[in-house]
Amino acid sequence: MPKIVLTGLRPTGKLHLGHYFGAAQTWLKIQNDYDFYMEIADIQALTDNFNNPDKVRVNVREVTIDLLSIGINPDKVHLYIQSMIPEIAELTVLYSNLVTMARLYRNPTVKTEIAQKKALFGNSGESVTYGFVGYPVSQAADITAFDGELVPVGEDQLPLIEQCREIVRKFNSIYGETLVEPEPLLSSTPRIKGLDGNDKMGKSLGNAIFLADNEATIAKKVMGAITDPQKIKKDDPANPDICMVYYYHKLIDSKNLDDICVECKKGERGCVACKKELIHNMMEFLKPIHEKRTYYEMHPEVVDEVLLNGTEEARKKAQEVMSKVRKNVKIDYFDD
Ligand code: TRP
Numbered sequence: 001m002p003k004i005v006l007t008g009l010r011p012t013g014k015l016h017l018g019h020y021f022g023a024a025q026t027w028l029k030i031q032n033d034y035d036f037y038m039e040i041a042d043i044q045a046l047t048d049n050f051n052n053p054d055k056v057r058v059n060v061r062e063v064t065i066d067l068l069s070i071g072i073n074p075d076k077v078h079l080y081i082q083s084m085i086p087e088i089a090e091l092t093v094l095y096s097n098l099v100t101m102a103r104l105y106r107n108p109t110v111k112t113e114i115a116q117k118k119a120l121f122g123n124s125g126e127s128v129t130y131g132f133v134g135y136p137v138s139q140a141a142d143i144t145a146f147d148g149e150l151v152p153v154g155e156d157q158l159p160l161i162e163q164c165r166e167i168v169r170k171f172n173s174i175y176g177e178t179l180v181e182p183e184p185l186l187s188s189t190p191r192i193k194g195l196d197g198n199d200k201m202g203k204s205l206g207n208a209i210f211l212a213d214n215e216a217t218i219a220k221k222v223m224g225a226i227t228d229p230q231k232i233k234k235d236d237p238a239n240p241d242i243c244m245v246y247y248y249h250k251l252i253d254s255k256n257l258d259d260i261c262v263e264c265k266k267g268e269r270g271c272v273a274c275k276k277e278l279i280h281n282m283m284e285f286l287k288p289i290h291e292k293r294t295y296y297e298m299h300p301e302v303v304d305e306v307l308l309n310g311t312e313e314a315r316k317k318a319q320e321v322m323s324k325v326r327k328n329v330k331i332d333y334f335d336d
Contacts, residue, residue, distance in 0.1 A: 005030065005185070006148030008039040008082070008139070011059035012049060015066040016208035018192040018201030021251055026152055026187055028071055036077040037146045037314060040064060040307075043082045043089070044139065047132045048117075064303055066211055069292035078317075079310035082142065087318035091141035094329060096134065098170045099163070104133050108159045140164035145318040147180040154187050175328040179321075192251070195225040195244045209282075211289050218286075219279050222248075227271045234270035245274050252285045254278070 007027065009015075015024065027038070040063055045056045060081060067079065082088060104110060114128055121127045139160050143151055144167075151161055161184045168181045191200050194207030201208050209221055225245050231238035240246035240261050249260055254277070263269035296303050326332040 002034045003149045004037065004147050004180075005034040005150045005152065006037040006039070006143050006146055006182070007152050008041040008044065008142055009063055010041050010045040011056055011063045012045050013059055013203045014062045014210045014212050015070075016201060016203065016210045017251070018194075018208065020070065020211060021192050022154060022189055023152065023187060024067070024070055024072075025189070026185075027077075030152075031073055031076045034150070037148065037317075038067070038072065038077050038079050038310075039082050039142055039314075040080065041082045041142065044135055044142075047129070047135050047138075050129075050131070060307075061300075061303060062212075064307060065293055065296045068296055068303070068306065069289045070211065071292075074306040074310060077310070078314045079306055080314040081307055081311055084311045085145065085315050085318050087315070087322040088138070088141045088145050090322060091145055091325065092134075092138045094325065095137050095140055095167050095171070098167050098174075099134075099137055101133075103163070103166075104136065107136055107163055109156060110136060110159075112156075136160050136163045137167070140167045143182050144168060144179045145321055146314065147317070147321060148182045149180055150185045151182050152185040152187060154191065158184055158186075175325075178324055178328045193244065193247060195221055195248065197226040197244055211286065212293055213286075215279070215283050218282055222275050222279050222282070225275065225278075231271065234272070235267045237267035238264050238271075240264045245271065245278055248278055249274075249281070252281055254281045 007023075009019075027036070030036070040060050042056050042060055045059070046053070049056055064079065068074065072079065105114075110133060114133075117127055136159075140163060142148075143161075143164050151157075153161060161182060165181050168179045171179050172181075193199055194201045194205060195209070196205075196207045198205055198207055207221075209218060213221075222245070225248070227243045227245055228238035228240075230236070243264070246260065246264065249257060254260065260269065260274065260277075264274070323332070323335065326335065
C-alpha cells in the first residue's frame, strides 16, 4: 500500500510562482507514488477571513483551476473541500480538550502570525480570535482525519506538524492506539524570493507573479525588478548573483542560462534586454498552464465534478477514521 500524503491550501487567492516552485512542483513529482489527499482548506481560510466569505468561496474554484492547470491529476489525487467533510470539525472539537492554551500561544507559527496581526491592527490583541489561535488543532484534524502519514511542508509549517504529533500521542495514550502520527516531508526548495528582492513572494507583499497573470501584467512586474544597483549604464559589468532578473531566469530554467550569466558579468547584456527575455521565457513557461486554465474556465462543470468526486472519496476515508475515534472515545452509542 502506498503511504498516505496529505497537504492543504488556504483558498485566499490564486496561486503564484512562489507556490509553484516552493511547493506544487514537489506535489507534481510525487503525485503518482502516494495516496495523495489535497485539501482546499476553506474553513482554515475563514479563521482570518470570516468577514469576507465571498473571497474564500471564489478562491476555492480559482485554486482548484490552478491546481488542475499545472497538472495535478484528479485521478491520482483526492482534491476536496474541507468544509464538506464534517468529520474534520468533529475531530477538532475532541482534540481541543487535549491542547492547553499555553501550548497554543507557544506555537511559533501562531506566535509569528499573532505578532503580524498586532502590527497591522494595533497592539491590544483584541483581534485575535479563539478560532485563529486554535487553528493548529483544526489542522491536526485535517491531517489525522485521513490517516495522513507524510505532510509536505515548508519550514514555517513545521511547528504545526509537531503540535499535531503531540495531539496524536496524547489521544492514543488516553483512548488507545487510534490515530496515525504524521511526519513532515520537508520541501527541498528554499522559499522563493520576490522580484523586488524580498525574501518571500507573497500576495500580501504585493510582489507575487500569479500563474494566471497575462503578458502585460508580467511585463510590468518584471520591468520593475531589482537588478545589481552598481550597474548604471547598459554596458557596465554586473553581478548576476544579486540580480532578481537572473534569479528568475534560473528559477524558470531559461535555456541560455550560462550565456546570460557570462554576458552580464562582462557588461555585454543590458538590463532592459535581459528583462524582455525573461518576460518572453516566462510567458513560454506559463503557456501550457494558461491553455489549461482557459479550458477549465470554459468548462466549470469539469471542475465541479473533480471537487465532488474528490470530496466523496475523501469523506469515505474520514468516516472510517471517525468511526474508530467514536468507538475509542466511547461515544459510539448506537453503532454496532
Ligand atoms: N496551514 C497551511 C498553509 O497555510 C494550509 C493547510 C491547511 C495545511 N490544512 C493543512 C497544510 C494540512 C498541511 C496539512 O499553507
